[in-house]
Amino acid sequence: xxxxxPKKPKNKEGKxxxxxxxxxxxxxxxxxxxxxxxxxxxxxxxxxxxxxxxxRMEGYLDFLGYHFNxxxxxxxxxxxxxxxxxxxxxxxxxxxxxxxxxNVIDASNxxxxxFFTFQLLELKVPMILAINQMDILRKRKIELDxxxxxxxxxxxxxxxxxxxxxxxxxxxxxxxxxxxAWTPLKKEFEFPELSSILSFGKEVETKIQDxxxxxxxxxxxxxxxxxxxxxxxxxxxxxxxxxxxxxxxDEKARTNIEIAKNYRKELEDYHGEDINTIIxxxxxxxxxxxxxxxxxxxxxxxxxxxxxxxxxxxxxTHSFWGYVILAFIVFGIYAFxxxxxxxxxxxxxxxxxxxxxxxxxxxxxDNIWVKILxxxxxxxxxxxxxxxxxxxxxxxxxxxxxQDSGYLPRAAFLMDRIMHVMGVHGKTIIPMILGFGxxxxxxxxxxxxxxxxxxxxxxxxxxxxxxxxxxxxxMGLVGRYLGLFWVLFLFAINFSVILxxxxxxxxxxxxxxxxxxxxxxxxxxxxxxxxxxxxxxxSKEFIYKALPLIIVLGITxxxxxxxxxxxxxxxxxxxxxxxxxxxxxxxxxxxxxxxLRKELTLVLxxxxxxxxxxxxxxxxxxxxxIVFCLVTMLYIPCFATVVIIxxxxxxxxxxxxxxxxxTVALLIGGLIHFGYIFFTTL
Amino acid sequence: xxxSMHKKSHGHKRRGTPLxxxxxxxxxxxxxxxxxxxxxxxxxxxxxxxxxVPGTTIQKRKEAxxxxxxxxxxxxxxxxxxxxxxxxxxxxxxxxxSY
Numbered sequence: 001x002x003x004x005x006p007k008k009p010k011n012k013e014g015k016x017x018x019x020x021x022x023x024x025x026x027x028x029x030x031x032x033x034x035x036x037x038x039x040x041x042x043x044x045x046x047x048x049x050x051x052x053x054x055x056r057m058e059g060y061l062d063f064l065g066y067h068f069n070x071x072x073x074x075x076x077x078x079x080x081x082x083x084x085x086x087x088x089x090x091x092x093x094x095x096x097x098x099x100x101x102x103n104v105i106d107a108s109n110x111x112x113x114x115f116f117t118f119q120l121l122e123l124k125v126p127m128i129l130a131i132n133q134m135d136i137l138r139k140r141k142i143e144l145d146x147x148x149x150x151x152x153x154x155x156x157x158x159x160x161x162x163x164x165x166x167x168x169x170x171x172x173x174x175x176x177x178x179x180x181a182w183t184p185l186k187k188e189f190e191f192p193e194l195s196s197i198l199s200f201g202k203e204v205e206t207k208i209q210d211x212x213x214x215x216x217x218x219x220x221x222x223x224x225x226x227x228x229x230x231x232x233x234x235x236x237x238x239x240x241x242x243x244x245x246x247x248x249x250d251e252k253a254r255t256n257i258e259i260a261k262n263y264r265k266e267l268e269d270y271h272g273e274d275i276n277t278i279i280x281x282x283x284x285x286x287x288x289x290x291x292x293x294x295x296x297x298x299x300x301x302x303x304x305x306x307x308x309x310x311x312x313x314x315x316x317t318h319s320f321w322g323y324v325i326l327a328f329i330v331f332g333i334y335a336f337x338x339x340x341x342x343x344x345x346x347x348x349x350x351x352x353x354x355x356x357x358x359x360x361x362x363x364x365x366d367n368i369w370v371k372i373l374x375x376x377x378x379x380x381x382x383x384x385x386x387x388x389x390x391x392x393x394x395x396x397x398x399x400x401x402x403q404d405s406g407y408l409p410r411a412a413f414l415m416d417r418i419m420h421v422m423g424v425h426g427k428t429i430i431p432m433i434l435g436f437g438x439x440x441x442x443x444x445x446x447x448x449x450x451x452x453x454x455x456x457x458x459x460x461x462x463x464x465x466x467x468x469x470x471x472x473x474x475m476g477l478v479g480r481y482l483g484l485f486w487v488l489f490l491f492a493i494n495f496s497v498i499l500x501x502x503x504x505x506x507x508x509x510x511x512x513x514x515x516x517x518x519x520x521x522x523x524x525x526x527x528x529x530x531x532x533x534x535x536x537x538x539s540k541e542f543i544y545k546a547l548p549l550i551i552v553l554g555i556t557x558x559x560x561x562x563x564x565x566x567x568x569x570x571x572x573x574x575x576x577x578x579x580x581x582x583x584x585x586x587x588x589x590x591x592x593x594x595x596l597r598k599e600l601t602l603v604l605x606x607x608x609x610x611x612x613x614x615x616x617x618x619x620x621x622x623x624x625x626i627v628f629c630l631v632t633m634l635y636i637p638c639f640a641t642v643v644i645i646x647x648x649x650x651x652x653x654x655x656x657x658x659x660x661x662x663t664v665a666l667l668i669g670g671l672i673h674f675g676y677i678f679f680t681t682l
Numbered sequence: 683x684x685x686s687m688h689k690k691s692h693g694h695k696r697r698g699t700p701l702x703x704x705x706x707x708x709x710x711x712x713x714x715x716x717x718x719x720x721x722x723x724x725x726x727x728x729x730x731x732x733x734x735v736p737g738t739t740i741q742k743r744k745e746a747x748x749x750x751x752x753x754x755x756x757x758x759x760x761x762x763x764x765x766x767x768x769x770x771x772x773x774x775x776x777x778x779x780s781y
Contacts, residue, residue, distance in 0.1 A: 077731050082724065082731075109757075111733070111757040111758050273736065274723075276727040277730050277735050279730075280727075280733075281737065284733055413746050416746065416750050416764060417747075417749060514724065515763070516763065517764070519759055519761055
């Protein structure tokens with residue numbers, strides 16, 4: 001078994017500081033992030049687990065002479081292979097990187113939460129149980145016997161009310177207490193023997209205890225993997241894919257798989273159920289016994305009042321109003337993002353304009369360095385911040401509010417049926433809603449899908465959702481000059497394409513969509529500090545990745561313009577742009593630039609028009625505007641999105657999607673163009 | 683519990699017989715007992731981990747329109763289950779259920 005002694009690196013001042021690596025583990029929505037937030041504050045970073053598409057939240061804290069590294073694991077219900085998050089979590093917990101787990105438990109939902117606790121116990125890593133939301137229990141006049149809990153689990157059990165900051169730092173104090181009790185007396189943490197209330201029924205327990213020593217025989221081989229033998233025994237009995245893979249790669253270990261298979265058959269015949277049902281049932285039986293011992297209901301009144309949260313819940317899942325509210329919310333995302341963005345963007349534009357006047361007077365407008373560095377570089381910077389960031393930040397904010405309040409599962413509930421038509425289930429609506437703001441976090445959000453197949457389909461559908469940038473083009477061109485009707489026409493085509501693409505992918509991709517199984521937790525008031533920190537973290541990510549790119553592109557555009565390198569490109573593209581789509585020849589390069597940032601297609605068009613002294617309606621005919629907007633909406637995800645898709649799946653798939661979308665866009669664009677010619681010459 | 687139902691005469695509803703229905707058919711806001719979960723392996727394991735195993739008492743809370751998912755109350759939590767899965771969960775209603 002691995003040693004969980006705290007490590008002793010030197011810190012900046014050259015002093016030795018003891019480091020403690022802690023992982024927060026628990027079900028979703030138990031308040032882990034609130035606790036994590038309180039402990040780590042601004043030191044948080046979001047990253048990915050190496051090589052995986054699972055998010056990794058970590059932060060640190062210096063407290064009472066120790067340096068705490070804290071990782072907030074994803075909220076999960078079990079340690080099986082249901083999702084990548086479960087696999088990543090269990091591998092991490094038993095690795096050398098974790099000294100101690102804090103299992104965060106929702107007091108108002110002990111039964112289900114303790115199931116995960118049982119799973120964690122099998123990993124035999126030092127653990128503290130943090131029972132959160134004690135305030136709710138108090139309100140319901142329910143008492144918990146903490147001493148009894150400690151007696152049963154033989155672990156520290158502490159009450160916490162995370163939203164009020166109560167009990168949070170005591171968790172770290174307790175962690176220090178445990179760690180300091182190890183050394184110097186013991187070199188290794190000895191995990192206490194499980195009390196009988198935690199073990200399985202006789203038949204299952206016997207099989208596990210027979211299998212464990214067999215696995216122990218190959219201890220050397222498995223020391224690489226750190227899993228306790230008993231855990232491995234249970235997983236083999238459960239037919240766990242990943243564990244079986246590990247065992248299959250070693251000859252000696254392979255026999256254990258056979259033994260486990262036979263034991264499994266015996267158990268299933270005996271109990272008349274499959275192994276997962278047997279094991280889960282026995283665990284839940286144990287949990288009921290524990291609850292009988294530790295939960296004391298002080299008042300006999302049955303709480304049957306319908307709370308505000310319940311009323312909102314009924315409204316948002318109502319057969320009619322639910323959908324109305326959903327439409328409102330999606331519209332609200334746009335409205336909020338645009339209002340705030342336009343406001344701030346306008347301010348920045350003003351600043352840039354004023355500064356430009358000064359620069360031009362000083363150096364002259366046609367100075368080549370002015371063009372490249374000021375227009376391209378600084379202009380690119382202002383464009384990135386004023387044109388993109390001011391929209392991105394309010395967007396992330398409103399999405400975090402929606403997420404934290406608990407609304408998004410309701411949307412999945414309402415849309416599941418329609419999503420099935422497209423080969424995915426209700427959860428896909430969540431990244432798609434995000435797609436209305438920006439496709440980049442939308443495609444990243446597709447990691448919540450359980451299988452590769454669903455992830456692949458979701459990613460395509462999300463990238464086809466018209467993002468705010470696309471909306472800018474549509475509203476600025478068709479909306480402004482042709483009216484709302486044609487905007488809705490374009491949207492109708494866009495959504496029809498999404499439905500169609502989904503249907504086709506559903507039929508052509510092997511496999512079947514998994515069914516929706518999702519928890520809907522109660523509505524709650526979003527936590528201010530969690531929202532602001534998450535918004536800031538995600539915006540920061542965006543800034544570091546997107547901003548430099550945009551500035552560099554701004555500079556190259558200016559250089560190309562100077563060198564008049566754009567004309568040849570336009571000529572090369574003219575068979576497509578002029579002949580097939582019926583657009584002005586200049587749009588060729590603009591559409592290429594649109595691959596970088598979709599609103600550039602309109603921005604560049606506007607610049608051209610003003611440099612020619614024309615308004616946009618003089619530059620393009622109505623039908624050209626429609627085709628232009630349609631192609632912008634559909635043709636290829638913006639470059640940042642393609643990169644994210646590649647990260648979520650692979651580059652081959654990302655390029656395939658890009659190619660498919662270009663084809664679809666050109667096809668429909670051409671159809672409209674020629675259809676129009678055909679009908680007007682009749 | 684009125685289990686001795688055979689005494690009732692013809693023409694009356696037979697009360698007390700446990701009714702077996704799929705989750706999609708039973709009434710809302712009524713406690714029902716899970717009898718069998720006949721889904722695929724992965725879903726079955728997931729549902730088992732979440733407490734939906736034979737013998738557990740659950741309650742159907744909501745149904746989405748257009749034959750959409752079903753929301754149930756199990757082990758103190760609200761769970762949304764796709765309709766396909768729900769139709770494969772057999773439950774036992776008591777007399778409170780309608781015929």
